[in-house]
Amino acid sequence: MRVPDLAVIENGAAIVPEDIALEIYRRICRTRTFEEGLIKAVKDGFVTSPVYLSSGQESIAAALSVAVPGPVIFAQHRCHGVYLSYGGDPVKLRDELMGLPTGTSGGRAGSNCIQCHENGVVMHGHHGLIGENVPIAVGYALASKKSTLAIFGDGAAEEDYVLSSLGFAATHRLPVLFVCEDNNLSILTAVETRRSWKVSKVAAAFGMEAVDLSDDPWTIFLKAKELVKKTPALMNIHTCRANWHVGIGTDGPVEWDRFLDVRNALKGAGLWDKAQKIEEAERFCMEKVWEQGQLRRLSGK
Amino acid sequence: MGTRTVAETIREITRAHLEGGGMLLGESISAVGWVNNTVPDAGNIMELPMTDVAGAGIAVGSALAGRRPIFVVRFQDFLILNGSPLIFYAAKLKGLHEKSAPVFVRAIAAEGLGPVHSGVLHSLFMHFPGFKVASPMTPREYEDVWRVYMESDDPFICSEHRASYSNKDELTDEIMAGADITIYAISATRFEAKKAARLLKNDGVRCNVVNIVWLKPFTLTKRITEPLKESRIGLVVDPGHEIAGASESIAYSMMINTGYPVKALGLEDRTKCLCPPLQNRAPDAGRIVEAAKELLAGAGRVFT
Numbered sequence: 001m002r003v004p005d006l007a008v009i010e011n012g013a014a015i016v017p018e019d020i021a022l023e024i025y026r027r028i029c030r031t032r033t034f035e036e037g038l039i040k041a042v043k044d045g046f047v048t049s050p051v052y053l054s055s056g057q058e059s060i061a062a063a064l065s066v067a068v069p070g071p072v073i074f075a076q077h078r079c080h081g082v083y084l085s086y087g088g089d090p091v092k093l094r095d096e097l098m099g100l101p102t103g104t105s106g107g108r109a110g111s112n113c114i115q116c117h118e119n120g121v122v123m124h125g126h127h128g129l130i131g132e133n134v135p136i137a138v139g140y141a142l143a144s145k146k147s148t149l150a151i152f153g154d155g156a157a158e159e160d161y162v163l164s165s166l167g168f169a170a171t172h173r174l175p176v177l178f179v180c181e182d183n184n185l186s187i188l189t190a191v192e193t194r195r196s197w198k199v200s201k202v203a204a205a206f207g208m209e210a211v212d213l214s215d216d217p218w219t220i221f222l223k224a225k226e227l228v229k230k231t232p233a234l235m236n237i238h239t240c241r242a243n244w245h246v247g248i249g250t251d252g253p254v255e256w257d258r259f260l261d262v263r264n265a266l267k268g269a270g271l272w273d274k275a276q277k278i279e280e281a282e283r284f285c286m287e288k289v290w291e292q293g294q295l296r297r298l299s300g301k
Numbered sequence: 302m303g304t305r306t307v308a309e310t311i312r313e314i315t316r317a318h319l320e321g322g323g324m325l326l327g328e329s330i331s332a333v334g335w336v337n338n339t340v341p342d343a344g345n346i347m348e349l350p351m352t353d354v355a356g357a358g359i360a361v362g363s364a365l366a367g368r369r370p371i372f373v374v375r376f377q378d379f380l381i382l383n384g385s386p387l388i389f390y391a392a393k394l395k396g397l398h399e400k401s402a403p404v405f406v407r408a409i410a411a412e413g414l415g416p417v418h419s420g421v422l423h424s425l426f427m428h429f430p431g432f433k434v435a436s437p438m439t440p441r442e443y444e445d446v447w448r449v450y451m452e453s454d455d456p457f458i459c460s461e462h463r464a465s466y467s468n469k470d471e472l473t474d475e476i477m478a479g480a481d482i483t484i485y486a487i488s489a490t491r492f493e494a495k496k497a498a499r500l501l502k503n504d505g506v507r508c509n510v511v512n513i514v515w516l517k518p519f520t521l522t523k524r525i526t527e528p529l530k531e532s533r534i535g536l537v538v539d540p541g542h543e544i545a546g547a548s549e550s551i552a553y554s555m556m557i558n559t560g561y562p563v564k565a566l567g568l569e570d571r572t573k574c575l576c577p578p579l580q581n582r583a584p585d586a587g588r589i590v591e592a593a594k595e596l597l598a599g600a601g602r603v604f605t
Binding site: 039082084105108109115125126127129132134135136137138139140141142143144146160161162164165167168171 | 349350355356359360361363364366367386394396398400441446
């Protein structure tokens with residue numbers, strides 16, 4: 001049963017320090033407002049390659065990036081939120097999506113393969129094969145002993161090589177925090193149609209701490225801070241993507257709207273005035289990134 | 302004859318690499334014989350569980366972290382399972398992201414061990430951009446391939462063959478004036494090509510033998526093309542499948558370059574079974590002789 005408050009800590013926005021709560025919101029807004037501009041750019045024909053939107057799921061990366069700073073990151077195809085939350089330059093992301101040589105991979109890789117190797121961020125690019133990043137993250141952790149973050153989806157969690165990698169990380173007690181962004185959908189096929197088991201149970205059976213929770217950012221923040229000290233560990237986070245698997249379309253109302261829930265939580269914590277200013281500042285910043293005249297110049301359209 | 306076998310050479314290279322902070326990963330490494338005595342009992346060896354896809358991914362991740370891992374694949378057929386992280390990640394990394402994951406894949410071939418332990422699959426990796434592919438059969442060739450790997454940032458497929466492990470000899474090209482045919486041999490067929498040349502000589506056929514170590518990049522140097530221009534007929538021999546394989550690919554390159562006919566000789570298009578006569582073995586000296594004579598007969602040059 002998917003619910004928006006699975007294992008959620010009540011009044012989380014009021015429990016975490018104010019600066020943390022607002023910083024997480026800033027990062028949520030960064031992804032949301034970037035993708036609002038991206039959706040318009042797709043509609044206007046400035047971005048023509050496939051896009052995998054993080055909207056709806058952005059609270060996960062925002063909370064993780066505050067709770068677990070500085071890991072070596074191996075993200076999955078839906079990676080805009082991870083890139084932006086961890087400090088990636090939105091202009092370079094825009095340029096990558098537009099296929100420009102100034103993009104994160106020189107415009108060669110695109111939306112599902114974003115990398116970042118600057119400003120203290122180490123994020124290795126995905127190549128689009130779901131779950132491929134997980135064994136590579138595990139190998140990286142084995143060879144380097146560095147704190148590693150492997151992010152994947154509920155579909156990738158079914159790949160045999162992902163499960164094997166969890167087992168290997170457990171055997172060798174590797175410093176990997178596995179995060180499954182469980183939006184319940186492989187394209188449009190629900191988890192319950194695909195399998196009868198939970199990846200958290202499998203991870204626990206391998207011998208690592210594993211939790212199921214929904215995408216309340218304050219809870220993710222608190223739990224990730226705890227689990228990163230106990231790696232290997234796994235978080236299976238129930239979330240709802242706002243758009244199609246690939247593309248800017250929607251399939252009607254989502255199960256829950258975390259962005260709205262977060263706003264309400266900040267209001268309840270008495271932080272809305274500050275949060276509103278943060279949101280406005282992020283929107284202003286992203287409107288500059290996606291300014292029409294600039295897009296015309298860059299695209300030659 | 303040299304003093305060290307190929308197996309000893311691999312073991313010494315590996316020991317130095319591991320002692321220098323490199324890594325070696327593979328399945329059942331310390332099992333009977335330490336991979337045909339090619340792996341030393343040293344540190345920095347990671348025994349992988351029997352997870353062929355994830356295992357290759359773990360090796361690629363180790364390469365990404367800068368450890369220059371040797372990834373041991375005990376039978377080349379298993380590369381089908383290992384292939385995904387190698388092909389989709391390691392080999393594409395530079396083209397997509399200008400990064401590198403230089404993993405050295407020791408892909409070991411064998412003969413006569415049935416349908417999934419006797420394959421020679423280097424052709425598959427020639428097909429995909431991003432790999433360097435070599436098949437050294439002598440101690441010095443192995444050292445050269447290893448040196449190039451250490452100077453490179455590409456993933457390498459080192460197509461080894463058990464038939465070479467006891468070899469101490471360097472295999473030089475055999476070039477003779479007025480040769481009737483040039484045989485280009487790959488992997489373990491190089492040992493058979495030398496025997497074939499002697500058999501052909503007995504029948505009055507003058508035969509060049511040119512060794513091919515580097516499959517990708519395959520460079521048409523004068524060493525490769527000049528003997529063909531002299532003999533005007535060529536034969537490329539490979540222990541892998543002939544169709545769309547290394548032998549056909551290289552034969553095609555040479556024909557386009559020189560304008561002379563070059564035939565490919567590899568495995569027949571059928572499954573390698575365990576028992577004779579269905580083993581579909583790599584071309585031996587007898588088959589190479591037969592193929593050479595057919596080619597010569599087709600050109601109106603009949604030898605008994």
